[in-house]
Amino acid sequence: MSSDLVIDVSGITKRFGGKTVVDRLALQVKRGEIFGFLGPNGSGKTTFIRMLCGLLTPDAGEGTCLGYDVRTQQAEIKRHVGYMTQKFSYYDDLSIRENLDFIARIYAVPDRRAAVDRSLERLGLASRSHQLAGQLSGGWKQRLALAACLIHSPRLLLLDEPTAGVDPKARRDFWDEIHQLASDGLTVLVTTHYMDEAERCHQIAYLAYGRLLVRGSVEEVVAGAGLSTWEITGPELGRLAHHLREQPGIGEVIAFGNTLHVSSPDSTRAAQMLASLVPTHRVRAIEPELEDVFISLMRTAEDNFQ
Amino acid sequence: MRRFSFSRLWAIALKEVVQMKRDRATFAMMIGIPLVQLLLFGFAINADPKNLPTLIVDADGGPFARTLVHAMQQSAYFRVIGTATEAEAADALQRGDTQFVLNIPVDFTRRILRGEKPAVLLEADATDPAATGPALAALQPVIRTLFARDLPGPLTSLIPEEGPVDFLIHRRYNPEGITQYNIVPGLMGVVLTMTMVIITALAITRERERGTMENLLATPVRPGEVLAGKILPYIIVGYIQITLILIAARWLFAVPFQGSIVLLYTSALLFIAANLAVGITFSTVSTNQLQAVQLAFFFFLPSLLLSGFMFPFRGMPEWAQTLGSALPLTHFLRLVRGVMLKGNGLVESAVHLWPIAIFLAAAWTIALKRYRQTLD
Numbered sequence: 001m002s003s004d005l006v007i008d009v010s011g012i013t014k015r016f017g018g019k020t021v022v023d024r025l026a027l028q029v030k031r032g033e034i035f036g037f038l039g040p041n042g043s044g045k046t047t048f049i050r051m052l053c054g055l056l057t058p059d060a061g062e063g064t065c066l067g068y069d070v071r072t073q074q075a076e077i078k079r080h081v082g083y084m085t086q087k088f089s090y091y092d093d094l095s096i097r098e099n100l101d102f103i104a105r106i107y108a109v110p111d112r113r114a115a116v117d118r119s120l121e122r123l124g125l126a127s128r129s130h131q132l133a134g135q136l137s138g139g140w141k142q143r144l145a146l147a148a149c150l151i152h153s154p155r156l157l158l159l160d161e162p163t164a165g166v167d168p169k170a171r172r173d174f175w176d177e178i179h180q181l182a183s184d185g186l187t188v189l190v191t192t193h194y195m196d197e198a199e200r201c202h203q204i205a206y207l208a209y210g211r212l213l214v215r216g217s218v219e220e221v222v223a224g225a226g227l228s229t230w231e232i233t234g235p236e237l238g239r240l241a242h243h244l245r246e247q248p249g250i251g252e253v254i255a256f257g258n259t260l261h262v263s264s265p266d267s268t269r270a271a272q273m274l275a276s277l278v279p280t281h282r283v284r285a286i287e288p289e290l291e292d293v294f295i296s297l298m299r300t301a302e303d304n305f306q
Numbered sequence: 307m308r309r310f311s312f313s314r315l316w317a318i319a320l321k322e323v324v325q326m327k328r329d330r331a332t333f334a335m336m337i338g339i340p341l342v343q344l345l346l347f348g349f350a351i352n353a354d355p356k357n358l359p360t361l362i363v364d365a366d367g368g369p370f371a372r373t374l375v376h377a378m379q380q381s382a383y384f385r386v387i388g389t390a391t392e393a394e395a396a397d398a399l400q401r402g403d404t405q406f407v408l409n410i411p412v413d414f415t416r417r418i419l420r421g422e423k424p425a426v427l428l429e430a431d432a433t434d435p436a437a438t439g440p441a442l443a444a445l446q447p448v449i450r451t452l453f454a455r456d457l458p459g460p461l462t463s464l465i466p467e468e469g470p471v472d473f474l475i476h477r478r479y480n481p482e483g484i485t486q487y488n489i490v491p492g493l494m495g496v497v498l499t500m501t502m503v504i505i506t507a508l509a510i511t512r513e514r515e516r517g518t519m520e521n522l523l524a525t526p527v528r529p530g531e532v533l534a535g536k537i538l539p540y541i542i543v544g545y546i547q548i549t550l551i552l553i554a555a556r557w558l559f560a561v562p563f564q565g566s567i568v569l570l571y572t573s574a575l576l577f578i579a580a581n582l583a584v585g586i587t588f589s590t591v592s593t594n595q596l597q598a599v600q601l602a603f604f605f606f607l608p609s610l611l612l613s614g615f616m617f618p619f620r621g622m623p624e625w626a627q628t629l630g631s632a633l634p635l636t637h638f639l640r641l642v643r644g645v646m647l648k649g650n651g652l653v654e655s656a657v658h659l660w661p662i663a664i665f666l667a668a669a670w671t672i673a674l675k676r677y678r679q680t681l682d
Contacts, residue, residue: 053524054524055520055523055524075526075528078524078525078526079526081524083521083524085517085520085521085524087517088517089516089517089518089519089520089521090518090521091321091325091518092516093324093325093328093329094321094324094325094328098321098324102317102320102321103525105313105314105316105317105320106314106317106318106525106526106527107525107526108311108313108314132328
């Protein structure tokens with residue numbers, strides 16, 4: 001492996017029953033990178049992450065994670081990966097300190113007591129260390145989970161929808177923390193549904209029906225989509241949106257507050273169509289946003305795979 | 307890190323103890339079940355019921371009738387609750403108000419004096435054979451000795467003669483036939499079966515149900531470490547239960563302890579481990595805690611009924627005995643009763659130990675096979 005690639009897999013496939021959940025997925029992630037994994041529910045994100053950290057064995061495909069073979073060296077991978085599950089999966093009936101202490105013991109962290117103290121301090125949990133995990137709010141649970149999967153100083157962090165159900169302030173703190181960790185050399189693979197979070201990633205990939213549809217930096221993904229987007233303001237936007245959706249050549253019509261975003265892969269045709277609105281509405285070409293791109297991708301994927 | 311790590315095992319065990327302490331209901335179950343069962347079974351079950359309500363229909367009224375009634379009461383099995391007419395007595399039997407009706411015919415005293423061997427009708431509510439059996443068996447000796455005192459002079463010839471052969475009966479190990487001597491040592495096995503299977507089944511299913519299993523699997527901890535770490539605290543709980551029961555046996559029920567306590571504690575380890583393995587196997591096939599408990603009961607009921615704890619093992623048909631022999635409780639009961647009442651040593655106990663060992667090996671193999679390290 002190239003020493004710079006923390007994740008380097010190809011052809012990864014997983015089937016459950018007759019259904020292919022992850023289909024010939026290839027992915028390379030560099031050291032210190034924050035890699036965002038996006039895609040609709042059920043697109044195979046969680047399954048892929050579970051294969052990376054040794055919880056599932058791929059049916060086909062090969063590759064390395066941290067230089068260890070994902071098919072045969074799962075035990076080694078587990079020692080150097082921090083995995084934060086989608087659902088809070090620490091012990092509700094243990095206190096914060098007891099949870100951290102348990103995980104530290106499992107990973108045989110050297111100088112355990114000090115490591116737990118440091119971890120409590122760093123994540124601002126020290127004052128609550130004796131509170132039972134089950135009594136914590138969503139944001140605090142997430143902090144605990146992050147602290148727990150960092151306690152053994154992993155080299156790769158796998159975060160499965162870490163900010164679901166967490167308030168915006170806590171979410172921002174969380175991402176600041178992630179960036180801090182990445183700048184220290186930790187590699188992070190994170191799944192999310194939030195566009196603002198995707199935009200904070202160095203690299204993103206979009207997954208649908210088990211396949212990787214696009215990958216690259218946010219700018220690359222937006223540019224690569226070949227999408228043109230217009231912003232429309234004016235009266236009776238609801239009816240207009242309905243009307244526009246019927247038109248050929250118009251891709252997506254999304255309501256954003258008092259404006260409509262119309263995007264289309266067929267720029268000239270859509271422009272002609274929208275020109276007819278000018279007397280009553282204001283039409284302005286804008287940069288497509290990530291969300292426009294993803295919704296368009298999702299639509300295309302539906303057409304192709306269903 | 308392929309090696310078995312004792313520090314990871316220890317981590318799991320410590321966590322399990324903390325969780326056990328916090329989970330009041332489970333903790334209460336572990337200590338409460340043995341106590342409640344001890345009190346209920348120990349004080350309530352009696353295979354030799356006495357003082358059974360008896361109605362007298364006395365058409366004779368003579369002295370010998372009174373002697374008969376008196377003698378039956380003396381046997382302690384019959385408690386006369388009154389006299390009645392034939393019709394009233396029939397009603398009482400039907401309703402279950404009385405267990406026995408003793409009908410003494412009109413010319414009872416006169417016919418005895420004539421040496422005619424009059425018939426006396428004892429009607430029993432025999433819907434439950436176990437309730438009437440011992441009382442009926444006690445009746446014959448009562449009759450035999452009954453009139454020895456009342457039949458003077460020439461009538462002594464009416465006293466029944468002894469048979470040509472004399473049976474000498476030694477009721478060994480429990481000469482007084484005290485039910486507790488049998489029940490209380492048996493309870494040890496019953497309590498362990500019940501709590502050990504349910505607790506382990508719950509302990510592992512809970513991890514899966516709450517999603518913590520996924521986290522555990524993502525760590526370097528190995529299946530053997532998880533399983534061993536989970537059962538270690540429960541082995542200790544099992545020993546606490548055994549100790550509780552032994553204390554009660556000694557000071558509450560005065561059950562003799564003839565054998566070696568070391569032998570009992572050592573062999574109990576085998577039995578506890580066997581039940582824990584069953585619990586783990588159940589946990590691997592159930593998706594939630596309710597299912598785990600249901601499965602545990604599926605194992606517990608045959609254990610209770612076919613092991614010889616409730617009903618005499620040799621009274622069961624061949625197939626039921628075969629089924630019962632497959633259960634570890636059957637052998638553990640014999641072992642405990644043997645050690646406590648008969649003073650059996652290791653040599654005599656070995657015959658009960660190896661079937662438990664085989665069961666243990668089989669159950670562990672299945673448990674380890676079924677418990678997976680990945681989510682595949």
